[in-house]
Amino acid sequence: MTIETKVTSDGAAVTIYIRGRFDFSVVNQFREAYEAHKQKKHFYIDMRQTEHMDSSALGMLLNMRSYLGSDAIKIDIINCSPGIRKILEIAKFDKKFAIS
16 A cells, blocks of 8 residues: 655645545554645545555544545545445535545
């Protein structure tokens, strides 16, 4: 599991790439990724290479939203596989995040 970040060229947004398993084993890496960019107003969580996510990953996404201030920022979860998208929809995350 690898978590990497990339800031857009205009500095307005950051993308957090999640590769492999998105579970409790990466809680610290994931937290560090968004806390390092807390001044940004737009985040993309790129799950193109995410193979699996569990309930702790759902909790991490909610913690991120809470830490950054849910009304002040935009978080888009992008490039989800059908399986990941289904998990997010069952958990009603499509009501809290933009998912594509």
